[in-house]
Amino acid sequence: MDVAMTSTTQTVCPNCGSPVSEADRYCEACGAELKPSAPSTPALDTDSEPTVEINATPVSPCQSCGGVIGADGYCETCGTKAAKPRDHFDEQPAPWVAGVCDRGIRHSRNEDAMALAADPEPGSRALLVVCDGVSSSLDSDVASLAAARAAREVLTAGHAQGIGTESSRSSAIAARLKAAADAANDAVLDNTSPDSPNPASCTFVATVLEDGLLVAGVVGDSRAYWFPDDPEDATGAVALTVDDSWAAELIATGIPRAEAESGPHAHAITRWLGKDAPDHTPRTTAVQVTGPGWIVVCSDGLWNYCSEAAPLADLVRQTAAEHGGEPLATASALVDWANTQGGQDNITVALARL
Template structure:
């Protein structure tokens, strides 16, 4: 057993122990983090291998499965020996399910040549107790955005999962502590993007960022860009937890109808992002109390492109969940399939928690 010594946070004066990495009252980092070795920037045009399961045996992840077109064997050249279809890379489609009540699915879609979306999630075993969902969407016009988005999502997830944010024992201090942790997660995500950006890149890697933290009945969301978070309670009105940092959102704020703003020529021009040339990466946050069961949804625009408003998207999620026994992984996968059936014009990421 390791003993701990009680002391106070140098930033806010809250109680801490020498085992804490972050102050639970204000979210301040208490011990200098050991800097991670910088990951060399990779030219994504050469189709890099991005490790999706760090715990797997070396080389195991590179082994292709059966051909997704015909079920045949994939040869050493990366093509099906039966029908000649090129094998799907692990980065093109992957999923995570850290607990039965939480899951995420990330897919390349139909039209794009690579998957620049990423998801990283964590959860405690008890349903509805504690979960962290992060989605990052790489900007297609930037280099290495698929590598940077995955690194950013994982870095943010790791910060959020580092400890419980209890605050000073009051609801307001607990909320402030979670918000502080979200901002620290965005900082870590930004650092990860920078670590995967070549200093000489004419189009530095960049991505959006959205994260949600569930701590019991407290739900907090933070966003930079146009990936989104929604709360769909079973017996109450659907809630959009985030507002996009985009040209379309600015038009909507001035009174332009949503459909018109989100289908115009600048519909997906974002005004904030993570990256070397980002104007500001501090997430805008929203907090609410969870009063009953429902679905927490965090997604990229590959899903909401086809169903933007909260109410109809809530109907889609509830119907899809009912058809899949309310199982989060099956529901997320079915929502990705639905988006692909609508055209799959972008990468698609869906992260769900059944509360």
Template structure:
């Protein structure tokens, strides 16, 4: 495909959960007729509002990837008995050739509670919006809530292009305000997907970045992270975790000790009904050269936490992947799984 074209997005059949593309009129798995408005992830310059489908993760992808047989109601192939993959176990988004993301269940978890939602203009380095949410495993329906939250946030971010009063400082302030509004929408989406009488209400982390006209704004709630890795300058961690580990590090305890302790992944802020505060902490910087924006869940940074070595990993992986964002994100997910895959893994990249 010509790199100047927006990549064809892929979604799922509403009847069987099988993968389909925008060009398909019928599902190849079950033969169901597809609506012309089958949801997809559009580039930012489209004239229509993006449509969001919520993948609960309960529907298996069919047919059987091992033998082509029918997947039964219990999620196993009726011919060979192989357990079917679910739509939510592994999915990708690529709104433009220079922006891509991969969300994966990992190896150890039974379901994928991470979620990813991204958007971008076609022109490389122009405008990109990356959102990642990580459902809290101990809460109910966190997989549904995290996906709803990430996509609600993306919809808010795509709705406007902050100009401020014409100065860079006012434009940055407007971008921060929009990111905070996106976090509000994400929190509302979590509440909408939480049962009123739930004994353990759904909750998730939140991290988002906005790149517009050389200004990069990042904000987070919880321990999902954003980084800026310039090609010829020092790597920058754009976010600070809301976690017990981060508080220990602030007191002088080494990062290695804090992030390997028994409460290393206990977060102190989150989105959800019982959240103490969901206003993201934000940072803003001017991007002046080529590099990578990385937004990820702890499924990746668990194995490479500090900015400098993680930047080296991204650069080396990108070099081995021909500099392609989708291939690089996929390879980083594969790398995390090779380290043990003990958590869900989400990697979103923008190449400037």
């Protein structure tokens, strides 16, 4: 990633200890945002958003021996490489909304990202954004985080109501999701070297809940679901998004889901964000929610192991019951479950409890 250097003052990344400049916005070693334009888990009714400047706060001690982590990211005592905060992080902007993002077991870095926001009142207004960096592209871990946060910034700034009807509200929110995807795509471009042989790219999925209206938008194969508590609810357990993928195209032709999603090209996506994206306009779906339930926004690190809406709804309900219905504990447990299934990909689970 090319970074404009406007200052020669050097310090260290507060996440991994690597050298950075005060002009840097992202750490090139771990992808951590050094000067976010918005807090990592904002409430939607915040009047102003403080800027977080770089600081030289020492990184956490070595998890193996308690020693000091050097500027190269290794313990100066035992030589163990320090864990990166990006490998596993969570957000909880309100008690009823939370998410967990995890590297998984098989990947060397976490290319998933999320950005969440919510009003304090449960069930009122929530924004959940998940981006999954494409592993074969360069700097996808940095780009996905920038994309998720750029999308959240657009969504928190707007609160269009249309002309008062449900259809006009849905159209207004869909327009905001398009603007959010535009901003996310710009963020990916901003974090792609102009001469990169394999430009950064990522998927995009976002949900907006406002006063009972739930709208989801997707580019790629990250997903959004609505799981009502009542199995007899008219909406039922439903996937709000359809993947932009080779597997989804096979399913549309009648190939069984299990067969399509286990084939050699199962995870080949047909749309994404990035310099070489054919089209990044999100496809949107709206549903009116009238009872209690769960909004689930996740990367394929979770749904890889439970793709159908009904079985995944059962898993979420059971996991939530085991953790007192607390969103952060439930999201964390779902990530743990995916890791026990093999953890072959990065895993992100974002939840809103209505």
